Amino acid sequence: MTYERLQTGARTPLDAVVVEVKQIFGRSVADVSSVDEIAGLPVPVRQALLEAERLRLERKLNRIVVRIADEKLWNPAWGRLVEIA
Incomplete structure (x- = not known):
């Protein structure tokens, strides 16, 4: 899964x-x-991502974005982070 990274602030x-x-x-x-x-x-992050997908579907939202100050906290097993263009 690919997630968009939302910059702090x-x-x-x-x-x-x-x-x-x-x-x-x-x-x-x-x-x-x-x-x-x-x-x-x-x-735990994996649980949060599952909850985010449930909430996205429930609220009919378009996407899931990840706000993370330090990319070292991200585990690639959770998915891929890409910068929002």
């Missing part, structure tokens, strides 16, 4: 679910949000 797109990846206690975790959904507690 960039505006949240109205047509997307946002997965924000961060590091807590040395582990990569993420929370999920959208314009209509407030982020909950961080969960």
Whole structure:
């Protein structure tokens, strides 16, 4: 799966679910949000991506974007990150 990388500080797109990846206690975790959904507690990234896809379908949004400050926190097994053009 390919995910668009949203730069830190960039505006949240109205047509997307946002997965924000961060590091807590040395582990990569993420929370999920959208314009209509407030982020909950961080969960493992793979779980967050599954939740993001569920939310995308439920809310009829166009895409999932990933906000991540340090790309070293991303595991390629989760998918590919590409810069938003």
